[in-house]
Amino acid sequence: MAPHSEVENEEDIVRLPAPEKPQMSESPPRLIIIGAGSRGNAYARALGEATNGICAAVVEPIPYKRQALGRAYIWGDGGQPADGQEFEDWKDFVAWEEARRVKQEAGENVPEGVDGAFICVQDELHKSVILGLEKLNIHIMCEKPLATTLNDCIDIYRSLLPSGASKPPQTLFSVGHVLRYSPHNMLLRKLLLEDKVIGDILSVNHTEPVGWWHFAHSYVRGNWRKESTSAPSLLTKSGHDIDVLLWLLSSPPPNSSLPDHLPSTITSSGARQFFNKHRKPAAAGSATNCLSCPHESDCMFSAKKIYAGNDLRGLGSGNTGWPVKIVVPDIEDYVAKGGQAAGEAAILKELADDYDENTPAEEISKKNWFGRCVWESDNDVCDDQVVTMTWDNDDNASAGDGRGPKIAQFHMVAFTAKICERYTNIYGTTGEIYADSDCITVTDFTKPTRPLDPRKEAAFESKKFYPHLAGGGHGGGDDGLARQFVLAIDRVKRGDDLMTAQEEELGCTIEEVVMSHAVVFAAEEARRNKVVLDFPEWQVRLTSLLDKEDNIMCLVRMLLIHALRHGRAQGNTIEEVLQLASQRQDRTVMWIDGRAPILCSIIRGSIDVNIASPSDHLTKAVTRGGELASVMGQLIAHDLRRGSAQDISRLSPHEVSVGIATEEVAAAIGHSRSSLRGGITSQYVGKPNNNLWRKRIQEESEDHFDAGQPYAKTGEAAHNHRGG
The missing domain is CATH 3.40.50.720 (NAD(P)-binding Rossmann-like Domain)
Incomplete structure (x- = not known):
């Protein structure tokens, strides 16, 4: 650079x-x-x-x-x-x-x-x-972020590197991890990796203070409030913080031929701790909008104060930029034509917009509600989260090269006075650094400023670095x-x-972009499952996903396993089902009884194939199966209940992502952990060698039905039902 x-x-x-x-x-x-x-x-x-x-x-x-x-x-x-x-x-x-x-x-x-x-x-x-x-x-x-799911990140990777990492890309690609490019962080990396001002790094504490009202604006009322319509806040808000930590702690210094020194373990904890309905002040009563709330004048989260007032960055302070402009994009025109009063009226009109229990969920999720009570919103992302990463001693490590054991802790916290003014403590073998997005202070343990006295606090030589602060965002x-x-x-x-x-x-490179996103998704997996994640093992899964030639987890096969376990499909084995299906003109599977759905249920987020399920559980099971198979949106649960999964037959190769045998997959297809460890599960995960399966997945095909044997929603033509 x-x-x-x-x-x-x-x-x-x-x-x-x-x-x-x-x-x-x-x-x-x-x-x-x-x-x-x-x-x-x-x-x-x-x-x-x-x-x-x-x-x-x-x-x-x-x-x-x-x-x-x-x-x-x-x-x-x-x-x-x-x-x-x-x-x-x-x-x-x-x-x-x-x-x-x-x-x-x-x-x-x-x-x-x-x-x-x-x-x-x-x-x-x-x-x-x-x-x-x-x-x-x-x-x-x-x-940033590159995408909101790991699968989408992988699809982008494949589109940029269609032949994999063996052939270089045809175009330049970058992602908005702007923290790498601020003068402050560029100097910090140089001091740490090239100048070695504190020796080898042993420990890092890095904090992103989001700001209490900034979080309410963007992550409670705004675009990034829900995982289902956006992504976890760790990705949308702090993805480039994780990236810059990897840049400082994993990436080798310039002109080094060594590979990245990636973390050994990742764990995370966090939740939506404050913006929950049970924390709503009693004085607010049943109000759901700030403009009709009796508690508004005393509430620090009042939308009227935040967007129209003069204490923060509201219109009353003279600001017509962010966040006011997010609420009313043409606020400057209102003020220019009608003065401050016209601008405030436009803001209040927008803030008055609200919804109630009769509003469809889809309508609620597709727009922002900036006047909504922060304790009555549909937000679900973390407002406080900690990620801890540890590094083992690298096989290539030698004294002074920074590839020894270390630990880093990242904290994203909503309730701060500072707004995105990140600060970091870095502890090394010969000194320590405090960096606050403005100044980098280096303290050198090898240079005491006075003789050490056990009765007095030790003092050491320190130096302050002030990189240029550009007028643009993120410290330049x-x-x-x-x-x-x-x-x-x-x-x-x-x-x-x-x-x-x-x-x-x-x-x-694009590989580094995907890896930094993968670490975020790994941290989220660790948080949800409350585990310490073995990252090298997780990385094997990621590498497998990035390999275009790797196996495919076939959702059709998974569903047939469910059916066979409960006698719902003709035949007793996958091979028998294939043999019977290959004899049919439309290559479909005949259900024994189209009225009886596959027996599967959802218990605490897991699929149980031994319990008969109501239709809503079946829908959830199919959705979960689709997530595991990376073919979401390709199967209609209603058609499955009728005995047909023909949508699967129309999948083209680019619509099918890869999958591998994991505990989650084993649970979804009803396998025990011993089956997983014994390699049995892996036989059901992958691109099957049978030509029939390959044809159903890789070719555009459509089932053909006689006019006298249409789909039937009842049991009248149960034995004529066909499935994928």
């Missing part, structure tokens, strides 16, 4: 000036911003202020947001967008760019295209946008990432090797 500028020395203090803006090249990189929210605007600003790139176009479905970003960073205030500078949907951009290239090849005069994209849409849309842009072969920077990390991404694109455009530009400018 670009080195810091010259250092200005003072006694016990080192101050570092701002990194210089790169010089514009003859053909500067052109970037499109996909998503004109807070993060899209942050990168658009950084492009102009900190890089040698050009913000060339914007994609945003909300007209006001799209036009505001365009006026600020593309076509200018008072100007109008030219062809190819604004799009409502990313698919419109893809279609336009494909047509532009066709015209260009035909010799027509066309607008310039773009070299890369900043993807800043909602987290759950990242995968579809990345895969959708793949055909354009442009460089991508995706805002937004500017830093944008600068390095554009520099990498510029180098590739000028003919430099792509992987060299990726490593030297971005300093992070």
